Amino acid sequence: xxIQFLGKTLKNPMVLASGVLGNSNDIxxxxxxxxxxxxxxxxxxxxxxDGHKNPTVxxxxxxxxxxxxxxxxxxxxxxxxxxxxxxxxxxxxASIYGGSVKEYRMxxxxxxxxxxxxxxxxxxxxxxxxxxxIFGINPQSSHDVVSAVKKVIxxxxxxxxxxxxxxxxxxxxxxxxxxxxxxxxxxxVGPGMVIDIESKMPVLAFKKGGLSGPMxxxxxxxxxxxxxxxxKIPIIGLGGITTGEDAIEMIMAGASLVGMGSAVxxxxxxxxxxxxxxxxxxxxxxxxxxxxxxxxxxxEDAS
Amino acid sequence: MTTITDQKHxxxxxEKKQVxxxxxxxxxxxxxxxxxxxxxxxVWIPGIDEKPYTISYHSKNEFAITIEAKGIFSQKAITLxxxxxxxxxxxxxxxxxxxxxxxxxxxxxxxxxxPLATLVEQLPENTCFIHGARSREFILFPDRFDMDRxxxxxxxxxxxxxxxxxxxxxxxASGRHFDRVYTCGPEIMMYHVFNLCEKHHIPxxxxxxxYMRCGFGVCGACVCGKQVVCKDGPVFDSSALRGIKDFNTKxxxxxxxxxxxxxxxxxxxx
Numbered sequence: 001x002x003i004q005f006l007g008k009t010l011k012n013p014m015v016l017a018s019g020v021l022g023n024s025n026d027i028x029x030x031x032x033x034x035x036x037x038x039x040x041x042x043x044x045x046x047x048x049x050d051g052h053k054n055p056t057v058x059x060x061x062x063x064x065x066x067x068x069x070x071x072x073x074x075x076x077x078x079x080x081x082x083x084x085x086x087x088x089x090x091x092x093x094a095s096i097y098g099g100s101v102k103e104y105r106m107x108x109x110x111x112x113x114x115x116x117x118x119x120x121x122x123x124x125x126x127x128x129x130x131x132x133x134i135f136g137i138n139p140q141s142s143h144d145v146v147s148a149v150k151k152v153i154x155x156x157x158x159x160x161x162x163x164x165x166x167x168x169x170x171x172x173x174x175x176x177x178x179x180x181x182x183x184x185x186x187x188x189v190g191p192g193m194v195i196d197i198e199s200k201m202p203v204l205a206f207k208k209g210g211l212s213g214p215m216x217x218x219x220x221x222x223x224x225x226x227x228x229x230x231x232k233i234p235i236i237g238l239g240g241i242t243t244g245e246d247a248i249e250m251i252m253a254g255a256s257l258v259g260m261g262s263a264v265x266x267x268x269x270x271x272x273x274x275x276x277x278x279x280x281x282x283x284x285x286x287x288x289x290x291x292x293x294x295x296x297x298x299x300e301d302a303s
Numbered sequence: 304m305t306t307i308t309d310q311k312h313x314x315x316x317x318e319k320k321q322v323x324x325x326x327x328x329x330x331x332x333x334x335x336x337x338x339x340x341x342x343x344x345x346v347w348i349p350g351i352d353e354k355p356y357t358i359s360y361h362s363k364n365e366f367a368i369t370i371e372a373k374g375i376f377s378q379k380a381i382t383l384x385x386x387x388x389x390x391x392x393x394x395x396x397x398x399x400x401x402x403x404x405x406x407x408x409x410x411x412x413x414x415x416x417x418p419l420a421t422l423v424e425q426l427p428e429n430t431c432f433i434h435g436a437r438s439r440e441f442i443l444f445p446d447r448f449d450m451d452r453x454x455x456x457x458x459x460x461x462x463x464x465x466x467x468x469x470x471x472x473x474x475x476a477s478g479r480h481f482d483r484v485y486t487c488g489p490e491i492m493m494y495h496v497f498n499l500c501e502k503h504h505i506p507x508x509x510x511x512x513x514y515m516r517c518g519f520g521v522c523g524a525c526v527c528g529k530q531v532v533c534k535d536g537p538v539f540d541s542s543a544l545r546g547i548k549d550f551n552t553k554x555x556x557x558x559x560x561x562x563x564x565x566x567x568x569x570x571x572x573x
């Protein structure tokens with residue numbers, strides 16, 4: 001099941017979501033080798049940033065809540081990692097974030113020179129005081145940051161969206177108009193909060209955090225459905241996908257590729273190969289190809 | 304709730320506090336924790352932080368963690384008293400591989416005694432037990448086990464003056480056979496123990512430490528080479544260790560920046 005995506009060949013439609021195991025070349029390579037078609041580095045920021053104090057990630061059983069807080073060495077402090085990555089033999093998305101259009105542009109221009117296969121801009125992270133989110137909930141500011149970044153990079157641009165946008169289709173269309181090559185949706189849902197009733201305190205040190213895992217899948221499927229209606233560019237669909245059937249549902253909503261993150265918790269690092277195999281089995285049982293079912297759930301809509 | 308699930312925090316109150324010399328304190332909790340030696344739990348002090356801790360005592364209805372005051376979190380943890388509230392998640396990680404019929408050596412260094420304590424309790428009396436520390440006050444649990452122990456300290460204030468590797472090498476040179484060596488302590492010590500074992504073709508199990516966030520193999524904060532320490536480890540055997548180029552060389556700071564181990568440990572102990 002080889003996939004063509006924005007001019008690159010991927011061994012399957014599975015994507016490692018940003019923020020999950022993306023900390024080093026070695027671990028990204030392992031995720032690729034264990035069956036993931038396209039891996040994403042942890043988001044890179046303009047400055048060194050520690051992220052929040054623990055607790056930062058809690059498994060609620062039906063999904064997780066996290067406020068890791070965009071830790072990053074800062075784009076200028078990753079020389080060893082870039083050196084390793086230049087020798088890589090696997091397709092890579094470099095995810096970046098910033099607090100202003102200028103910061104996005106600065107980080108993007110530098111990262112582009114390191115030749116990732118794709119750059120993903122995170123305009124949707126709810127877990128820091130200022131980074132990203134403000135862009136992703138407004139079509140005009142989304143347009144501004146996408147067009148600024150697009151001008152300074154020479155690899156395809158993916159934009160990662162937040163489900164908090166009042167109309168995610170509008171945001172996606174603004175990004176497409178500004179030159180985005182693909183949409184990645186969704187980032188975590190929320191923010192939410194969990195309070196420990198014995199200590200009477202929010203459990204996360206940052207108090208609020210983004211929800212992920214099985215509990216958010218219906219939100220993610222709806223968002224991808226709305227985006228597919230709004231744009232022509234391909235969509236990486238993610239949010240709560242854990243099984244092949246989840247992935248099929250996401251593809252029918254309109255996704256060309258399918259991302260996973262929290263699923264690593266529930267089914268291990270091999271989950272990418274497992275889900276790719278489950279997709280294959282479902283497709284062959286139903287005598288479909290992958291292309292046959294991308295956006296298939298829009299059939300009624302069209303009539 | 305009768306059994307722990309590795310999901311939200313289980314909130315527990317300190318049942319008993321045991322002072323272990325000037326450097327350590329042990330906090331006991333009445334809770335039936337399903338646990339295997341070598342695993343760890345995430346310990347949350349509400350309002351402070353959350354850190355990984357090993358279990359230093361374990362019985363059917365009770366467990367304990369042992370704290371050495373080093374950084375902000377542990378300096379707070381060591382002041383906790385009976386009745387104080389903490390949250391735990393876990394246990395996480397793989398644990399030591401225990402084969403009761405094997406002839407083994409246990410090599411503990413400093414607070415590395417804590418994760419080995421529950422292991423030692425499961426090993427036969429003829430186990431070779433080597434325990435070292437900087438000085439007398441850093442020898443944790445000097446009177447605890449029904450087993451002969453070879454002590455050493457860097458300054459000679461307790462047991463022999465010298466390093467645990469010298470004691471292990473003597474035992475090997477004396478013709479003693481080991482099917483396996485377990486070790487926990489400063490990473491440089493474990494590295495030398497591992498190399499000694501490699502030289503003598505003895506399988507080794509090492510418990511590694513890295514900065515952790517989730518504890519269950521998702522966030523990536525604790526990656527060491529291609530290994531995820533919280534999930535694939537924290538115990539690694541010789542075949543895994545041979546493939547970890549970051550063993551005794553590199554670690555990630557909280558920001559994800561890769562640094563030399565010395566820089567990492569000076570940050571961790573702040």
